[in-house]
Amino acid sequence: MAQQTGAARRAPLTRERVLRTAVARADAAGIGSISMRGLAQELGVVPMALYKHVANKDELLDGMVDLVIEEFDPPADALDWKDEVRERVLSARRAVLRHPWARLAIESRTRRTPAVLGYMDSLAGAFRGGGFSANLTHHVMHALGNRIWGFTPELFDEPADPDAPPPTAAAQEATARQFAERYPHILEIAMAATDGDLSRVGEGCDEQFEFEFALDLLLDGFDRLRAEGWTSRRRP
Amino acid sequence: MAQQTGAARRAPLTRERVLRTAVARADAAGIGSISMRGLAQELGVVPMALYKHVANKDELLDGMVDLVIEEFDPPADALDWKDEVRERVLSARRAVLRHPWARLAIESRTRRTPAVLGYMDSLAGAFRGGGFSANLTHHVMHALGNRIWGFTPELFDEPADPDAPPPTAAAQEATARQFAERYPHILEIAMAATDGDLSRVGEGCDEQFEFEFALDLLLDGFDRLRAEGWTSRRRP
DNA sequence: ACGGTAGGTGTACGGTGTACACCTGTCAAG
DNA sequence: CTTGACAGGTGTACACCGTACACCTACCGT
Structure with missing residues (x-):
């Protein structure tokens, strides 16, 4: 009860609180929405106050990643x-x-x-x-x-642009067909991935499947090397 | 000879020239040195002039990458x-x-x-x-x-900080040993990679070898799948 | 001779990270 | 009870960024 004057009006800033708020903000609005100023405002505090809990923006990002790792x-x-x-x-x-x-x-x-x-x-x-x-x-x-x-780069997927108007199936097919003469092999792949229905090309790949495909391919390869006692010793 | 007045003093700006200058600058000073303003100055031109040849900074980066691909x-x-x-x-x-x-x-x-x-x-x-x-x-x-x-993320290598003082071999060894209790397996790996000489830990990994190691592992795995006629067909 | 246009200019706006000096409230030691 | 250190929040300021917009100017084909 000694500190009733200013303590109750605002939870004290804390590295933990800064990082958690940043993560929540990034979850909701994307990494691009993370700025020291915006974050400070959300915390009801002046921008420079954050620097008492985080060395700089890079360290803020590092801290956010750490929270994910946890x-x-x-x-x-x-x-x-x-x-x-x-x-x-x-x-x-x-x-x-x-x-x-x-x-x-x-x-x-x-x-x-x-x-x-x-x-x-x-x-x-x-x-x-x-x-x-x-x-x-x-x-x-x-x-x-x-x-x-837990991720691999998305080689084929279109980055989802939330502002773009949803393309019609017909438009997607038209776009896809434009590739035909220039990029025949990519077209082939798109055909194979969509069972020949190019209007479904916008659905993207099954990232989870691709991820596990590559992961298992590697793990099996690792297993083979382990079994034969493979080593890179004596190699410049 | 009709345009001797202003033409000779400055080679005309061109998308090609903008991109090549940007690549040269990035080669010399890193991607962080690429700014529309700095680039314009190097070309002896006002910043907004670049926008007549490049839609925006993102497209500039795309164009630079294209030059590398070429x-x-x-x-x-x-x-x-x-x-x-x-x-x-x-x-x-x-x-x-x-x-x-x-x-x-x-x-x-x-x-x-x-x-x-x-x-x-x-x-x-x-x-x-x-x-x-x-x-x-x-x-x-x-x-x-x-x-x-042609690249994989550098999982273990220290990002080279050009401003950092070159650490002594002794300092490197001390740093490495600090890991011992906390990260025993990483220490083991570091020992194996340096033939037990932890002072060499700063030399980093042989990225080229690691790259080809993984590449060949994958290619061999691919070969096996191709030989067995593997397919993902009929998979939701 | 003339109008259109491609390309370079100048100004301005709203954003960024963060250095630095300052203030203020809390708490421990004298 | 006083004092003084110090952690933590403040305010101002700087240098930079990308780029929208209006303008000007020199060339071109007609």
Whole structure:
């Protein structure tokens, strides 16, 4: 009761509160809506106040990504290595899909925070526990690349532009057919992916399937290398 | 001789000239140095003049990426499909390494320009010509992901900070050892990668090797699927 | 000779991140 | 009880950004 004057009117700013607010804002309005000024306003505070809890905007982004990483499921180590890696990566994917901005944020981040390192370390531990040498574990994690975060770049999908008018099926088909002479192979692929119904080309690919396709292809390849005792030793 | 008055003093602005200047600037000073204002100044022109040749900054970036794509080697179709894909992707890698900013630019771009589509189409053509069904070609290109551009994210490497003082070998070793209790598996990997000499940890990974490792792993997996006539048909 | 037009100019607006000096309320030590 | 340090919120200011819009000017084909 000593601090009733100013304390009740505004919850105290906190690094935690700043980051959570930023995540909520990005969830609702996209990563582009994150600005120190806008965030400060949402928190009922002057922009510079944020800098008492976050070094700069880059660190803010890093902190937001860390919050997403905290949502990853903990390892369930009763599993066989392949299932464990698979489960952890797919769990990462689920978290990243919950926060659509995270994909871009992770790609643009370079700092490895303790949360990032912790995740990578535990994933490496899954390989090691499954009989992978440290050497093979190293290369194998490189091969997974960004897939350890649960996403791959969308090579074919149109980036959804919320302001664009919904194109008619006919317009989509017309556009697709324009490719025919110039990009015959892409057309072929589009035909195969839509069962020949080019009006469905706007539906995009089944990202989840593509993700698991590549993931399993890699995991099977890893398994083979592990079984033959593959190593890159003595290579310049 | 009719236009001697103003023509000789300044080469006329051109979309080509704008893009080439931007690429040269990015090569020298990084993608962060690309601003409409700075670019205009370098061209001896007022900022808004650029907009007569380029719709906006996004299109400028797209155009720069297109110039990099133009450096990719043309297909050498005497080759077997695997060698051809391998060669084209590694050629893309060479071009991207020549322009270090391109990696980030490609990742942040979403527009598919004719140059982008043309490259993807011809890569798809290599698979098709090698006996891949359109269906399998589709999934296989998704699996390659950003690797078709010749790069993978650097999971372990420290982003080189040109302003940072060069750390001593002893300092590097001390830093590395701090990880020991917290990140034992990453430490293991670092040990394996440096032959136990942690002072060499700053040298980073052999990106070229890691790239080819993953690429070949995937290509071999693709080959297996092709041989068994794999298809995703009849899958919701 | 003349009107249209492509291309370069100048000004202006609303946004950004953040450096720096300042104030203010809380709390521990004297 | 006083005091003084200090964490945390404030206000102002700067340098930069992309780009909308109106303008001007020099060339061109008619």
